[in-house]
Amino acid sequence: MVFIPTYNERENVEKICADILRLGLGLDVLFLDDNSPDGTGVVLDRISENHSNVHVIHRTGKLGIGSAHTDGINWAYDQGYTNLITMDCDFTHQPEALPEFISNAAVYDIVVGSRFMLRNSLYEWNLYRKVMTFIGHFLTKKCLKMTYDATGAFRLYRLDKIPRRVFHVINSKTYSFFFESLYILNFNGYSIGEIPIELPARTCGHSKMSTKEIFKSVFHLLCIYLVTIIDVDRFCADDKNTSGNLLIHLENNHEWDEYWKNKKRNTLLVYDLIAAFYRKFIIKRILDYFIRKQFTKDAKLLHAGCGSGQVDVDLHSYVSITAIDISREALSFYKKVNKGVCELLHGSIFEIPIENESFDGVYNLGVLEHFSGEDIHNILIEFHRVLKPEGKIVIFWPPRYGLSVAALRIAHYILNNLFKRSVSLHPDEPSLLKSRNQAEYFLKGSGFELIEYYFGIKDLFTQVVIVGQKV
Numbered sequence: 001m002v003f004i005p006t007y008n009e010r011e012n013v014e015k016i017c018a019d020i021l022r023l024g025l026g027l028d029v030l031f032l033d034d035n036s037p038d039g040t041g042v043v044l045d046r047i048s049e050n051h052s053n054v055h056v057i058h059r060t061g062k063l064g065i066g067s068a069h070t071d072g073i074n075w076a077y078d079q080g081y082t083n084l085i086t087m088d089c090d091f092t093h094q095p096e097a098l099p100e101f102i103s104n105a106a107v108y109d110i111v112v113g114s115r116f117m118l119r120n121s122l123y124e125w126n127l128y129r130k131v132m133t134f135i136g137h138f139l140t141k142k143c144l145k146m147t148y149d150a151t152g153a154f155r156l157y158r159l160d161k162i163p164r165r166v167f168h169v170i171n172s173k174t175y176s177f178f179f180e181s182l183y184i185l186n187f188n189g190y191s192i193g194e195i196p197i198e199l200p201a202r203t204c205g206h207s208k209m210s211t212k213e214i215f216k217s218v219f220h221l222l223c224i225y226l227v228t229i230i231d232v233d234r235f236c237a238d239d240k241n242t243s244g245n246l247l248i249h250l251e252n253n254h255e256w257d258e259y260w261k262n263k264k265r266n267t268l269l270v271y272d273l274i275a276a277f278y279r280k281f282i283i284k285r286i287l288d289y290f291i292r293k294q295f296t297k298d299a300k301l302l303h304a305g306c307g308s309g310q311v312d313v314d315l316h317s318y319v320s321i322t323a324i325d326i327s328r329e330a331l332s333f334y335k336k337v338n339k340g341v342c343e344l345l346h347g348s349i350f351e352i353p354i355e356n357e358s359f360d361g362v363y364n365l366g367v368l369e370h371f372s373g374e375d376i377h378n379i380l381i382e383f384h385r386v387l388k389p390e391g392k393i394v395i396f397w398p399p400r401y402g403l404s405v406a407a408l409r410i411a412h413y414i415l416n417n418l419f420k421r422s423v424s425l426h427p428d429e430p431s432l433l434k435s436r437n438q439a440e441y442f443l444k445g446s447g448f449e450l451i452e453y454y455f456g457i458k459d460l461f462t463q464v465v466i467v468g469q470k471v
Contacts, residue, residue: 001028001081002098005068009089010038017047017054019095025102027085030075032057032068065153066170066177073157073167082160086153092199093154100195101156108193109161110185113154117196132214139218140179143225148192150179162190166237175213176220183224187235223273231276233310233337271411271425276310278404278462283365283396284311286458290394290465291315291363294452299360302386304349304379305367309334316341322359324352349379357388365396366463369429373442376431380446384470391470393448396463397439399455400432404462433464443468 002020006013013031020029031048033041033056044056057075059068069086076084083105087093097113104111116137133151140150166188172180186192227234295301299319303312306323307330315321316338323338324345325331331344347353349367362383368376383393398405408426415421433439440450448468455464 001030001076001079001083002085002087003030003032003069003072003076004087004089005065005072006031006033006036006040006044006089007062008036008038008040010036010040010043012089012091013040013043014047016089016091016095017051020098021051021053023095023098025098027098028053028055028081030055030057030072031089032059032072034059034062034068064173064177065175066180067173069153069177069181070167070170070173073159074164076159077164082158084157084159086155086157088153094197094200097154097195097197104193104195105156105158107191109158109190110182110192111156112148112150112182112192112194113152113197114149114194115152115197115199116149117194118198120198136179136217139221140183143221144179144183144228146179146183146186148182148186148194150182151175153178154197163237166190169235169237172220174216174220176217179217179221180224184235184237187232188237226273227276230273230280231310234276236336279308279310282459283463284314286463286465287311287363287365287394287396288314289458290454290467291361292318294392294394294467295319295361300358301361301363302352302354302359304352304362304364304383306330306334307365309338311365312338312342322354324349350375350382352382352386354386356385357391358386359391360388361392361394362387363394363396366398368395368397369431369433370427371431373431376442377446380442380448384447387470389470392451393466393468393470395466395468397433397466398429398462399464400434402432402462402464403460405429405432439464439466447471 004013004016017029017031020027029051031044031054033044035041035058041056041058044054048054048056057071059071072086073084083102085098085101087095093113101111101113115133136151137149140146140148144150162185166185167181169184169188170177170181182192291301297318301319301321303309303321303323306312306325309323312321312323312334321342322345323331323334323342324347325334326346326348328346331346335344345353349364368379371379380393387393411425412423415423415425436450436453439453443450443466447470449471450466451469452467453464455461459465
């Protein structure tokens with residue numbers, strides 16, 4: 001199938017469709033129109049009525065070129081297509097090149113039309129467009145380490161070789177979709193080939209990429225570069241099966257699943273970058289310190305409310321970890337980051353699906369503050385049940401006046417009061433820790449003795465570390 005997104009392409013759609021069908025390649029064509037004011041959608045409906053292999057999707061408005069390609073790709077998967085070619089409607093992408101794309105699909109998973117393989121491929125373009133194109137190519141080569149033409153839309157995807165879940169990793173809805181998608185496909189090991197193409201000037205109209213879009217794309221490119229340094233596992237496609245060695249089925253908690261889905265979309269990438277840096281370079285180190293201090297090698301531990309599991313990656317060589325979370329989305333993150341090296345449980349920390357006295361230790365980070373006092377008591381009682389005699393709990397509990405809590409309050413104030421964004425960067429925290437006495441109260445009431453209480457520079461005063469022993 002050939003996929004063509006349109007916006008104000010009334011003068012081009014009939015001719016480009018006729019040229020594609022005239023090739024006699026047995027191609028179906030899908031147009032997606034974003035409610036073009038010039039009536040493109042009406043023309044497309046007329047074409048579709050006359051050709052059974054021409055399909056049209058109408059959207060309510062201009063929702064972004066990246067989201068258009070995402071919708072087109074999903075439609076192709078839904079209909080069972082094995083090969084998908086994407087191209088523009090303005091005749092900068094020539095239908096005559098389609099046979100070469102198709103022939104190369106026998107060798108590569110993705111075939112990219114390259115504007116940089118021929119010396120004069122952009123001979124009709126004005127200086128400004130040439131400069132912007134070459135700058136984009138330079139930045140993708142330097143930042144993303146890809147030599148391909150990563151900013152163009154003329155491509156073929158082997159959908160029978162690329163699982164749909166790979167495209168779920170992509171979050172851009174604008175022009176940055178093109179370099180982000182190619183980077184993610186390359187990162188996940190799919191083969192990419194290039195063929196040379198020449199791009200004449202548009203037959204009519206003008207480029208729809210504004211200066212604002214250019215700056216947004218550059219910013220997104222730099223964010224991807226930083227994520228590659230700090231949190232590269234974010235670009236791994238999910239495994240087919242969320243489970244590790246063990247999976248207990250539980251009705252999903254939709255609130256927490258939605259939270260982790262938003263994490264996948266990188267809705268606030270700058271915040272996620274800061275959080276990833278904090279987890280990788282600060283919290284992970286202090287967790288390693290306390291786990292190695294409190295437990296012997298090969299101890300059997302439960303990570304209760306495991307989340308993404310980025311903090312666990314260095315622990316698997318020292319202890320045996322079982323990870324439990326109520327969200328399948330979180331477990332999907334965990335398995336991706338930890339490469340399936342531990343058991344996963346899909347379940348609630350209020351009713352852990354494990355026999356009594358099964359673990360040497362239980363730990364969690366940033367969990368208890370999301371629950372009421374009564375809930376915290378019930379959670380600790382459940383931890384007590386699954387621990388062996390004299391087993392220990394290690395709890396990271398943010399205090400009311402911790403640095404991360406203050407930073408979140410400031411960020412929420414700026415985003416919601418100054419920028420009117422109505423954003424929640426983090427689930428509610430009704431039970432931030434007030435004092436050592438409060439920690440002792442909860443532990444004593446649940447059958448634990450407080451043996452260590454730490455709040456200090458090791459994690460920049462963001463979390464209180466509480467170690468309790470079963471009595």
